[in-house]
Amino acid sequence: MTQYSLVGKDMKRVDAIAKATGQALFTADLALPRMLYGKALRSPYPHARILGIDTSRAVKLPGVKAVVTGHDSSDEKWGVFRYTQDQRFLSIDKVRYIGEEIAAVAAVDEDTASEALGLIKVEYEELPAIFSVDDALKPDAPIIHENYQGNINIHVKIDVGDVEKGFKESYLVREDTFDAPEESYFQAEPYAVVAQFDNAGNLEIWMPNGGPHLKAKPLANVFKMPLNKVRVRKITIGGAFGGRSEISPADVMCALLARKSQRPVKIVYTREENTIATRQAHGMKATIRTGVDREGRVQARDVTCYMDGGAYSSTGPIATSVPFLCMEQAYRMENVRYNGYRVFTNKPIRGMYRCHGRAFACGVDLQIDMLGEELGIDPVTMRLRNARQPGDYTPTKSYVGSCGMTETIVKSAEAARWKERWGKLPPFHGIGIGCNSVQTGFPMGIRGGSEAFIKFNEDGGITVISGVVDNGQGNETMLVQIAAEELGLKPEDVQLISADTEVTPSDPGSYSMVSTFVGGNAVRLAAQDAKQKLFVLAAKALEAKPEDLIAKDRKIMVKGEPERSLSLTRAVRLGLSKGQSISGQGAYWPKVDSRREWVENPVGQLSEAFSFGTTIVEVGVDPETGQVKVLEAWAAQDVGYALNPKIIESQFEGGLAMGGQGGMLTEYHILDRGRVLNPTQLEYKLPLACDMPKINNIIVETFDPNGPYGAKEAGMSIAMSAAQAYSAAICNAIGTYIHEFPITPDKILKAIEEKSKREGK
């Protein structure tokens, strides 16, 4: 858009140099005077009663400054909703997975802390454990949480229209079951915390977080302190992907140790601990029944999904509904039923993820391909016939304003020359398409809005004060870009103070794709507020009306008459000389339906805007080894407006790597009786840059009426649709469908073999 100076352009990331040169300071890099090092004692049993914890020998070890157990903490438990609060931060009575926290030690160095852990004696009584959803649902299964009979944590139930009638009227109905095990977020930065209490009893804490205010509230609850005594501070963060949104036992352990020792304490998780004791993605089994008419239009759909939640509720209750919500946004359907069950097992805890529900999302898309195949309709046409359209309502009654679903399908198919390739590729080559849609935030009630302050310095520079956190996705750059654009400043004129609960006002946190939409809008409004004050001052000096002024190139000028101008600095000083400081305030609360229990029975406006993405990939499969080579990818997303195309493209590419290349080819947890056998990079295969195909990014703009400059989230509907496209392309290459994900070489070889058998070869 030519009307803007900075937004819509590839402005360099504000954190580029710090990160590229290694100078950015992460939590593990923090060093405070007199700081101690903390370590956690974890359960070796998947399910056991704790009969006693004896820390007396550990306390006496020279160099040990504090030992804490759950008895040092309040009784507060964690869960994303009041009614799902089931996790004590340090267990005192029972452990429910291998790795659960029981005690923690702070000592003068890590070795001493580790040695002290060995001196803590815990007496256990082992209990029968459950390692699969099937076992958990057996009538005689052991109960993991007394208040969750049948081990069902949550049951999301949606039933819209008349599903049975829809099936009856369908031309073709299919039912398939898809399965996928747990997987990792594998953030580049293992979890770490530094905590200290000051002499006034205020807690200061640093950690990777998906929103500092989101961490502060549960910490305030645990420590029975008001919010203004808990200060979650800004620090560089190495990735979140949904996995840094919750309070962690590490936060509580670290703060408890700091309080007890009256010294700063640092806990840095090992890679193993990051895998087993921070949130990871759910395993899932989805049975999908879909009826279509002759033209492939969905008439009815019924999905039953079982999610393996591990030992505690976490944010899992939200994760149980999200795959459905994404699906209902992406595709039109009038008669739909969903039963989503989150089930407890004695395995590590599962939470929110950037790429929800491989078994669900990929299943839905693969089944569309299967239905199309039976009807003789190609996948692109199937999707165009079912694509969500602007002005629609979703089955759960969200109004969809801006919507580029169709445009992403058309543009990616054109770019990929779909028509020339579909059905015409050489043997063991395949092409596949996936479509998805995600929200820009969920209903967060009183915590759903963002506020920002902007203050002008006397030299015309500004400071933006915003609660938005940057987990690596470029939020800081986005905020600087918006503030500078709005005020006609250069990026270097803007200093950002962010993600500190004391200094920065309310913000929902950087997850659920909400930062640009909500935090970006707040900063834009704050900038406009300050600008308005400057325009009133400048109008007098320029003998013009405030509404005829624009801010550009560090000047305020009369629209169309650039020679009638005043420097911004001059306008600021004009104000100051009259005793008026120039500052701005802005707040944005998305207009959504906030009901307490929207998760289990969602109805109403879920989010103010939705993004829509299509990914197409072409693959080659080696029939001898089952190896997949991804030849090329096309990622098209409706981002509303591309605030920073370069950053958006990097989000597309990251999404494709995570959802497709890793999520559909190599990533999964191998568990043996609740123990994760592949917790580190050695065994858990993350895609590397050299593994990635050529990616063609296609940015579609629909100018959402509520987004800042029209912008919506960027990248997540690529992560989701990439998983779908990868699975579809492989199935297309081998000429048969696979129902278990990720699609590893063994599964490919097995599918080829079975196909050969079926075809009598």
Place this chain on the structure above:
Amino acid sequence: MTQYSLVGKDMKRVDAIAKATGQALFTADLALPRMLYGKALRSPYPHARILGIDTSRAVKLPGVKAVVTGHDSSDEKWGVFRYTQDQRFLSIDKVRYIGEEIAAVAAVDEDTASEALGLIKVEYEELPAIFSVDDALKPDAPIIHENYQGNINIHVKIDVGDVEKGFKESYLVREDTFDAPEESYFQAEPYAVVAQFDNAGNLEIWMPNGGPHLKAKPLANVFKMPLNKVRVRKITIGGAFGGRSEISPADVMCALLARKSQRPVKIVYTREENTIATRQAHGMKATIRTGVDREGRVQARDVTCYMDGGAYSSTGPIATSVPFLCMEQAYRMENVRYNGYRVFTNKPIRGMYRCHGRAFACGVDLQIDMLGEELGIDPVTMRLRNARQPGDYTPTKSYVGSCGMTETIVKSAEAARWKERWGKLPPFHGIGIGCNSVQTGFPMGIRGGSEAFIKFNEDGGITVISGVVDNGQGNETMLVQIAAEELGLKPEDVQLISADTEVTPSDPGSYSMVSTFVGGNAVRLAAQDAKQKLFVLAAKALEAKPEDLIAKDRKIMVKGEPERSLSLTRAVRLGLSKGQSISGQGAYWPKVDSRREWVENPVGQLSEAFSFGTTIVEVGVDPETGQVKVLEAWAAQDVGYALNPKIIESQFEGGLAMGGQGGMLTEYHILDRGRVLNPTQLEYKLPLACDMPKINNIIVETFDPNGPYGAKEAGMSIAMSAAQAYSAAICNAIGTYIHEFPITPDKILKAIEEKSKREGK
């Protein structure tokens, strides 16, 4: 005042526990990872040309990470006004006093840094030096600054009314000359700085300061950086007394070393360095000619004052006019002339001080006593007849609104039973009175105002964001008290974020007695802004009008109907649930006449309000040893409104200790050819708690219409009037007048001896 819950009460200081337990972190306590230690190389000569600086050997010393000289810096010079900028932060061509900074070293420890200093070779050409005002003013005196011929730095010239006519019409005229050498601020905390540059080139710096924004601006100038790249951060401060308001060469050296080494650097001054190389108080010689009528009313006054400014301008130009301004505020006079000269010498630099002008202020008051003696009028009556009255204009045309000058005289005289004591005390016992008045801030133009933000947390707690700094006087407590009062909160509900140039908005700094008046007003306005938003929300819920509501006890209630109430938390959450965050913004700019050169020729409104103080002391003098024992003191000040009586009393007591006990009895610098011989506590006699007399504090309230709740500054007009009362009491005790201050035993013995001779004993 019973209508308030918190203001007007002895609320405990928010920093009490941290300071009492030693947990408060001062700059010297800071430790940053990889931090280096800096040391300064200082001139051993009072006046010399620098022919060369060779740092090559120092650079090579193992452990040395950076060596800087003035060649590493920009050419920017310091001085409080553009036209008095004469001090380069590291000299490259000339040194003008013993102790001037030439180079600095950063090394892995202090010993290595000290060793490296010894390896720097500086070649000097000594120049003739000047060590007294008299020598500086001689026609053939060497010139210290080329652009200040005659060595006169500044000449303040005031001539109001018809002074000669006034003298002609006077019944009695006296002329006296008074003299006092330089003295120390002697802050409890020696100067210290920690600086670091981040990878984006932003400077972060911690140091004791009298206003972070006041430090940031000159630092930005030196480093040619915009203000938002210089972040002066909050740190506990151990006293300022006017001496921490300016940028210091230490700030620049530390930042230069940090930039060159790319590591954090800490410089901690020794006590000697704090004395010779930070600002201290001027030496002064004042000739005062006063004419009075038969009743003792001043008809004309002519003062000529020479101030020894040392080597550079510093803030001395302001200090040259302040003693006059205080005097003209305290006492009525229509015909007055003032010639104030600040003169350069080759001695350490002098700046602003909490207790301006011993020789001037005490001289004026002593002369009033002398005139009274000749007229047969006692000192209290003399002062009552000349006291400033509300509604007056000062000679330089400041309107005096609230004024309790007379009340402080009457109340302190009553409390001290003046009438029963005056002239009736035993031999070598004396009683004396002093009166003074100070401003609440000076005209600072665009930097004269303060702004504050307040944000509410969802649990009803707040954060106050203000640029006001606390140097120890209790400003933080004052801000918390005001915010809590205004919003009906408890002190513990308020978190204060202050004195950080990035995070907090504009503030003039905590000097010139401005913080309560300007910063306090800004916070009050911000709180009222937030309260108004809450009242609108609560009014609906309570079915009342916003204007009928009050905030009290964490509730919003209908005035007079406390049962119709709503908790503040509920009101905040009402707002949040409607997408409205509760925050407030307030700004206060004092209405003063800001002219660029008000210092040299002040006319117009100098300050928005003035405080007025009277001190009375009773002393006993040992005629054998000359030792003075102060028996009791009465300190009465018009503080407008006593926001926190306990803190105000501690300011009175600190003022009396500094201005009277130290300033008039023991404190002065002994210099030998420009070298300070008594820089440390061993030789420089500060009063101890055990030296102090019983102090009777008398708080007078006049409810200034512009002050927050009517408040004005507290304590400084006690510091000034205490010096006056001490000198008057001693002179009364020995029955003769002393013209040189401080009044040490040797001067007392000499005066007694001379009196005996005169009286022919």
